[in-house]
Amino acid sequence: KQEVTQIPAALSVPEGENLVLNCSFTDSAIYNLQWFRQDPGKGLTSLLLIQSSQREQTSGRLNASLDKSSGRSTLYIAASQPGDSATYLCAVLSNSGYALNFGKGTSLLVTP
Amino acid sequence: NAGVTQTPKFRILKIGQSMTLQCTQDMNHNYMYWYRQDPGMGLKLIYYSVGAGITDKGEVPNGYNVSRSTTEDFPLRLELAAPSQTSVYFCASSRGQGNSGNTIYFGEGSWLTVV
Numbered sequence: 152k153q154e155v156t157q158i159p160a161a162l163s164v165p166e167g168e169n170l171v172l173n174c175s176f177t178d179s180a181i182y183n184l185q186w187f188r189q190d191p192g193k194g195l196t197s198l199l200l201i202q203s204s205q206r207e208q209t210s211g212r213l214n215a216s217l218d219k220s221s222g223r224s225t226l227y228i229a230a231s232q233p234g235d236s237a238t239y240l241c242a243v244l245s246n247s248g249y250a251l252n253f254g255k256g257t258s259l260l261v262t263p
Numbered sequence: 264n265a266g267v268t269q270t271p272k273f274r275i276l277k278i279g280q281s282m283t284l285q286c287t288q289d290m291n292h293n294y295m296y297w298y299r300q301d302p303g304m305g306l307k308l309i310y311y312s313v314g315a316g317i318t319d320k321g322e323v324p325n326g327y328n329v330s331r332s333t334t335e336d337f338p339l340r341l342e343l344a345a346p347s348q349t350s351v352y353f354c355a356s357s358r359g360q361g362n363s364g365n366t367i368y369f370g371e372g373s374w375l376t377v378v
Contacts, residue, residue, distance in 0.1 A: 155305065185366075185367070187369075192371075192372075193371055193372070194267075194353060194369035194370050194371040194372050195306075195353070195355075195369040196369075197366050197367060197368070200366060240305065240306075242305075242306075249294070249311055249313065249319070250296050250308045250311050250321060251306075251308075251367065252305075253298075253305030253306040253307075254305050255303060255304055255305045256305065
Protein backbone atom coordinates (compact mmCIF):
# COMPACT_ATOMS: atom_id res chain seq x y z
CA LYS A 152 0.00 0.00 0.00
CA GLN A 153 1.40 3.37 -1.00
CA GLU A 154 2.26 5.60 1.94
CA VAL A 155 2.96 9.30 1.43
CA THR A 156 4.73 11.34 4.10
CA GLN A 157 5.28 15.09 4.19
CA ILE A 158 7.85 16.89 6.29
CA PRO A 159 7.61 19.27 8.02
CA ALA A 160 3.99 19.24 9.18
CA ALA A 161 4.12 23.00 9.71
CA LEU A 162 6.50 25.76 8.73
CA SER A 163 6.68 29.47 9.48
CA VAL A 164 9.05 31.73 7.55
CA PRO A 165 9.51 35.48 7.09
CA GLU A 166 8.54 36.99 3.79
CA GLY A 167 11.21 36.77 1.10
CA GLU A 168 12.78 33.51 2.19
CA ASN A 169 13.26 30.57 -0.13
CA LEU A 170 11.86 27.33 1.28
CA VAL A 171 11.62 23.63 0.57
CA LEU A 172 8.78 21.25 1.35
CA ASN A 173 9.48 17.54 1.36
CA CYS A 174 7.44 14.56 0.28
CA SER A 175 8.37 10.87 0.37
CA PHE A 176 6.53 7.80 -0.86
CA THR A 177 7.07 4.11 -0.24
CA ASP A 178 6.31 2.55 -3.65
CA SER A 179 8.36 3.91 -6.54
CA ALA A 180 6.03 2.39 -9.15
CA ILE A 181 4.12 5.59 -9.83
CA TYR A 182 2.55 7.27 -12.83
CA ASN A 183 2.93 10.77 -11.51
CA LEU A 184 3.22 13.00 -8.48
CA GLN A 185 1.24 16.16 -7.92
CA TRP A 186 1.54 19.10 -5.57
CA PHE A 187 -1.64 20.86 -4.45
CA ARG A 188 -2.41 23.99 -2.51
CA GLN A 189 -5.33 24.11 -0.08
CA ASP A 190 -6.60 27.35 1.41
CA PRO A 191 -8.75 27.26 4.57
CA GLY A 192 -12.34 26.37 3.78
CA LYS A 193 -11.53 25.75 0.14
CA GLY A 194 -10.87 22.88 -2.18
CA LEU A 195 -7.52 21.81 -3.60
CA THR A 196 -5.79 23.58 -6.45
CA SER A 197 -3.26 21.67 -8.53
CA LEU A 198 0.11 23.45 -8.61
CA LEU A 199 2.43 21.10 -10.45
CA LEU A 200 2.21 17.62 -11.93
CA ILE A 201 5.37 15.61 -12.56
CA GLN A 202 5.16 12.54 -14.75
CA SER A 203 7.19 9.52 -13.67
CA SER A 204 9.58 10.05 -16.59
CA GLN A 205 10.28 13.66 -15.61
CA ARG A 206 12.73 15.04 -13.07
CA GLU A 207 11.14 18.42 -12.39
CA GLN A 208 8.47 20.93 -13.27
CA THR A 209 8.43 24.68 -12.83
CA SER A 210 5.67 27.24 -12.60
CA GLY A 211 6.59 30.79 -11.72
CA ARG A 212 8.25 30.81 -8.29
CA LEU A 213 7.51 27.11 -7.77
CA ASN A 214 9.78 24.25 -8.70
CA ALA A 215 9.01 20.62 -7.98
CA SER A 216 11.52 17.81 -8.35
CA LEU A 217 11.02 14.07 -8.44
CA ASP A 218 13.50 11.31 -7.61
CA LYS A 219 11.43 8.22 -8.23
CA SER A 220 14.14 5.72 -7.32
CA SER A 221 14.54 7.16 -3.84
CA GLY A 222 10.83 7.89 -3.41
CA ARG A 223 11.25 11.62 -2.85
CA SER A 224 9.91 14.89 -4.15
CA THR A 225 10.57 18.46 -3.10
CA LEU A 226 8.59 21.63 -3.68
CA TYR A 227 10.78 24.70 -3.77
CA ILE A 228 9.15 28.10 -3.29
CA ALA A 229 11.33 31.08 -4.14
CA ALA A 230 10.98 34.51 -2.56
CA SER A 231 8.01 33.55 -0.41
CA GLN A 232 5.09 35.95 0.03
CA PRO A 233 2.30 36.16 2.63
CA GLY A 234 -0.11 35.07 -0.11
CA ASP A 235 1.73 31.74 -0.23
CA SER A 236 0.36 30.89 3.22
CA ALA A 237 -1.70 27.71 2.81
CA THR A 238 -1.47 23.96 3.25
CA TYR A 239 0.53 22.16 0.57
CA LEU A 240 -0.38 18.59 -0.21
CA CYS A 241 1.66 16.02 -2.07
CA ALA A 242 -0.12 13.15 -3.84
CA VAL A 243 1.05 10.22 -5.95
CA LEU A 244 -0.74 8.09 -8.48
CA SER A 245 0.55 4.54 -8.23
CA ASN A 246 0.72 2.18 -11.21
CA SER A 247 -1.70 -0.11 -9.43
CA GLY A 248 -4.34 2.51 -8.65
CA TYR A 249 -6.85 4.80 -10.26
CA ALA A 250 -6.76 7.57 -7.71
CA LEU A 251 -4.26 9.65 -5.81
CA ASN A 252 -2.70 8.82 -2.44
CA PHE A 253 -2.24 11.96 -0.37
CA GLY A 254 0.18 13.01 2.32
CA LYS A 255 -1.12 14.87 5.36
CA GLY A 256 0.21 18.17 4.12
CA THR A 257 2.56 20.93 5.23
CA SER A 258 0.93 24.01 6.72
CA LEU A 259 2.92 27.06 5.60
CA LEU A 260 2.74 30.50 7.17
CA VAL A 261 4.67 33.35 5.57
CA THR A 262 4.85 36.35 7.87
CA PRO A 263 5.22 39.94 6.59
CA ASN B 264 -16.88 27.84 -16.24
CA ALA B 265 -18.10 26.15 -13.05
CA GLY B 266 -15.72 23.14 -12.91
CA VAL B 267 -16.69 20.79 -10.06
CA THR B 268 -19.67 21.86 -7.98
CA GLN B 269 -20.64 20.30 -4.66
CA THR B 270 -23.75 20.82 -2.58
CA PRO B 271 -24.46 21.38 0.24
CA LYS B 272 -21.44 23.24 1.61
CA PHE B 273 -22.41 22.65 5.23
CA ARG B 274 -24.75 20.16 6.84
CA ILE B 275 -25.49 18.88 10.33
CA LEU B 276 -27.00 15.42 10.57
CA LYS B 277 -28.34 13.47 13.50
CA ILE B 278 -27.07 9.94 14.11
CA GLY B 279 -29.00 7.50 11.96
CA GLN B 280 -30.17 10.02 9.38
CA SER B 281 -29.37 9.66 5.71
CA MET B 282 -28.38 12.24 3.15
CA THR B 283 -26.87 12.67 -0.31
CA LEU B 284 -23.95 14.90 -1.20
CA GLN B 285 -24.34 16.14 -4.75
CA CYS B 286 -21.46 16.56 -7.18
CA THR B 287 -21.58 17.70 -10.77
CA GLN B 288 -18.86 18.64 -13.26
CA ASP B 289 -19.19 20.47 -16.55
CA MET B 290 -15.86 19.47 -18.12
CA ASN B 291 -17.06 16.19 -19.66
CA HIS B 292 -14.60 14.26 -17.53
CA ASN B 293 -14.81 10.48 -17.43
CA TYR B 294 -13.18 10.02 -14.03
CA MET B 295 -14.83 11.21 -10.83
CA TYR B 296 -13.85 10.68 -7.19
CA TRP B 297 -15.08 11.18 -3.66
CA TYR B 298 -12.55 11.83 -0.91
CA ARG B 299 -12.90 12.62 2.76
CA GLN B 300 -10.48 14.69 4.79
CA ASP B 301 -10.30 14.46 8.55
CA PRO B 302 -8.51 17.20 10.56
CA GLY B 303 -4.74 17.02 10.17
CA MET B 304 -4.99 14.10 7.79
CA GLY B 305 -4.56 13.64 4.09
CA LEU B 306 -7.45 12.88 1.79
CA LYS B 307 -8.73 9.33 1.69
CA LEU B 308 -10.57 7.89 -1.29
CA ILE B 309 -14.13 6.72 -0.64
CA TYR B 310 -15.36 5.76 -4.12
CA TYR B 311 -14.41 6.49 -7.70
CA SER B 312 -15.91 6.11 -11.15
CA VAL B 313 -14.21 5.71 -14.53
CA GLY B 314 -17.35 6.47 -16.52
CA ALA B 315 -21.12 6.48 -16.47
CA GLY B 316 -22.47 3.25 -15.01
CA ILE B 317 -19.12 2.19 -13.52
CA THR B 318 -18.15 2.70 -9.88
CA ASP B 319 -15.65 1.10 -7.55
CA LYS B 320 -14.64 1.22 -3.91
CA GLY B 321 -11.73 3.20 -2.63
CA GLU B 322 -9.89 2.96 0.66
CA VAL B 323 -12.77 3.84 3.03
CA PRO B 324 -16.13 2.91 1.40
CA ASN B 325 -18.02 1.57 4.43
CA GLY B 326 -21.16 3.53 5.23
CA TYR B 327 -21.35 5.15 1.79
CA ASN B 328 -22.90 4.46 -1.58
CA VAL B 329 -22.50 6.08 -4.98
CA SER B 330 -24.09 6.01 -8.40
CA ARG B 331 -23.02 7.36 -11.79
CA SER B 332 -26.01 7.48 -14.11
CA THR B 333 -24.60 10.37 -16.16
CA THR B 334 -21.13 11.65 -17.03
CA GLU B 335 -21.79 14.89 -15.16
CA ASP B 336 -23.12 13.68 -11.81
CA PHE B 337 -21.62 11.54 -9.06
CA PRO B 338 -23.71 11.71 -5.87
CA LEU B 339 -22.47 10.25 -2.59
CA ARG B 340 -25.07 8.81 -0.23
CA LEU B 341 -24.58 8.38 3.49
CA GLU B 342 -26.85 5.77 5.01
CA LEU B 343 -27.42 5.71 8.78
CA ALA B 344 -25.00 8.54 9.57
CA ALA B 345 -22.49 7.95 12.38
CA PRO B 346 -20.23 10.40 14.27
CA SER B 347 -17.23 8.80 12.54
CA GLN B 348 -18.53 10.24 9.28
CA THR B 349 -18.01 13.80 10.52
CA SER B 350 -15.53 15.09 7.97
CA VAL B 351 -14.98 17.31 4.97
CA TYR B 352 -15.94 15.65 1.72
CA PHE B 353 -14.35 16.54 -1.60
CA CYS B 354 -15.54 15.56 -5.03
CA ALA B 355 -13.04 15.63 -7.89
CA SER B 356 -12.84 14.84 -11.57
CA SER B 357 -10.26 14.27 -14.30
CA ARG B 358 -10.39 13.63 -18.02
CA GLY B 359 -8.64 10.32 -17.85
CA GLN B 360 -6.38 8.27 -15.69
CA GLY B 361 -3.41 10.00 -14.21
CA ASN B 362 -0.84 8.15 -16.28
CA SER B 363 -1.64 10.38 -19.22
CA GLY B 364 -0.90 13.47 -17.20
CA ASN B 365 -4.45 14.52 -16.57
CA THR B 366 -4.89 17.21 -13.97
CA ILE B 367 -7.47 16.49 -11.29
CA TYR B 368 -9.95 19.22 -10.37
CA PHE B 369 -11.54 19.48 -6.95
CA GLY B 370 -14.77 20.93 -5.69
CA GLU B 371 -14.73 23.31 -2.72
CA GLY B 372 -15.79 20.69 -0.21
CA SER B 373 -18.81 19.79 1.90
CA TRP B 374 -18.52 20.08 5.68
CA LEU B 375 -20.58 17.41 7.39
CA THR B 376 -21.13 17.09 11.13
CA VAL B 377 -22.97 14.11 12.62
CA VAL B 378 -24.29 14.66 16.15
